[in-house]
Amino acid sequence: MRAHEMVAPGDLVLVAVSGGPDSVCLLHTLHALRRLFRMRLEVFHFDHRLRPDSAADAAYVRRVAERLGLPVHVRTAETSPAKGQSVEAWATGQRGNAANDVRREIGAAQTAEGHTLDDQAETVLLNLVRGTGIEGIAGIDPGGRLDRRIQPLLATTRADVEAFCRAMHLRPRRDPMNDDRRFLRAAIRHDVLPALEGLTGRGVTAPIARTAETIRRDRDELRERTVQRYRELVDERDGDVRFDAAGVTALSEPEAARLVRFAAYQVLTIDQPAPWTKAGVEAVLDLARGRPGRRRDLPDGRVARRDRTHVVVTHAKPADHDDE
Numbered sequence: 001m002r003a004h005e006m007v008a009p010g011d012l013v014l015v016a017v018s019g020g021p022d023s024v025c026l027l028h029t030l031h032a033l034r035r036l037f038r039m040r041l042e043v044f045h046f047d048h049r050l051r052p053d054s055a056a057d058a059a060y061v062r063r064v065a066e067r068l069g070l071p072v073h074v075r076t077a078e079t080s081p082a083k084g085q086s087v088e089a090w091a092t093g094q095r096g097n098a099a100n101d102v103r104r105e106i107g108a109a110q111t112a113e114g115h116t117l118d119d120q121a122e123t124v125l126l127n128l129v130r131g132t133g134i135e136g137i138a139g140i141d142p143g144g145r146l147d148r149r150i151q152p153l154l155a156t157t158r159a160d161v162e163a164f165c166r167a168m169h170l171r172p173r174r175d176p177m178n179d180d181r182r183f184l185r186a187a188i189r190h191d192v193l194p195a196l197e198g199l200t201g202r203g204v205t206a207p208i209a210r211t212a213e214t215i216r217r218d219r220d221e222l223r224e225r226t227v228q229r230y231r232e233l234v235d236e237r238d239g240d241v242r243f244d245a246a247g248v249t250a251l252s253e254p255e256a257a258r259l260v261r262f263a264a265y266q267v268l269t270i271d272q273p274a275p276w277t278k279a280g281v282e283a284v285l286d287l288a289r290g291r292p293g294r295r296r297d298l299p300d301g302r303v304a305r306r307d308r309t310h311v312v313v314t315h316a317k318p319a320d321h322d323d324e
Helices: 021-037 054-067 087-106 117-130 133-137 158-167 184-200 205-233 245-250 253-266 277-289
Strands: 012-016 040-047 072-076 110-112 234-237 240-244 295-297 302-306 310-315
Touching: 012 021, 012 087, 021 040, 021 054, 021 158, 040 054, 040 087, 054 072, 072 087, 087 110, 117 133, 117 158, 117 184, 117 205, 133 205, 205 234, 205 240, 205 245, 205 253, 234 253, 240 245, 240 253, 245 253, 245 277, 245 310, 253 277, 277 295, 277 302, 277 310
Parallel strands: 012 040, 012 110, 040 072
Antiparallel strands: 234 240, 240 310, 295 302, 302 310
């Protein structure tokens, strides 16, 4: 926590607690360190309603928070994953939005999450399979003082978390979905990582996490350049995004693609899918290079059109259609 300057004296930290070993370890660790770091804590739990007994998890978290003398905030999902939608992506989005709402309501500086070193390795492999590029392979950000989410356990292994819970006589909840190999993360956890360790004859979690850290430094440098280009070449108005066509065309292909992806993420909420896809990004770049008057439909339902000087990405209207 000190290395990344995650909290400052007087900060109110909202601790996300699912009831599982990682988050229970996180909560007790932060509670033990609260005076050292001079931080205040409140607890957040989100009931996804994905299992019939999920309410028992919420009740467990309430009891743990009450024993520690901490305020607790429980929110419940009001929707379900759409047909064909990734359950994990849906759950992450719903939980993240609810946590952000509570964090703002109570005036917390950050939300602390219980991701571990093992989660980091799993995330890197998961994103590699999904083809998310450098952003995904950079893995989970540890977060810092200016970030809204922090990961105090990111350098801690799952084995150490389990050992902590045993030593403290804690009895966290167990989510059977974490062992369900129908979910890609569970398959990576229980099959892929052990197979890699068997083939190499050594642990692979730490090396994968180190690779993510190296990539993250490169990504951060590229992101700074992208933010500067964004300020120069992109304008947002009422949810629409306007790209300076000449300026975008003057960039190298990788720079231009990063700029378009960055702009896409600025106008989406956390629960929306990765925006515009590779084909969507290429469509925007194609319009920037082409003649005025052309237009393209984008995968998230938006429409991109080329006027005299800009590529304008806007919400589709009912009568909109691809006229190419």
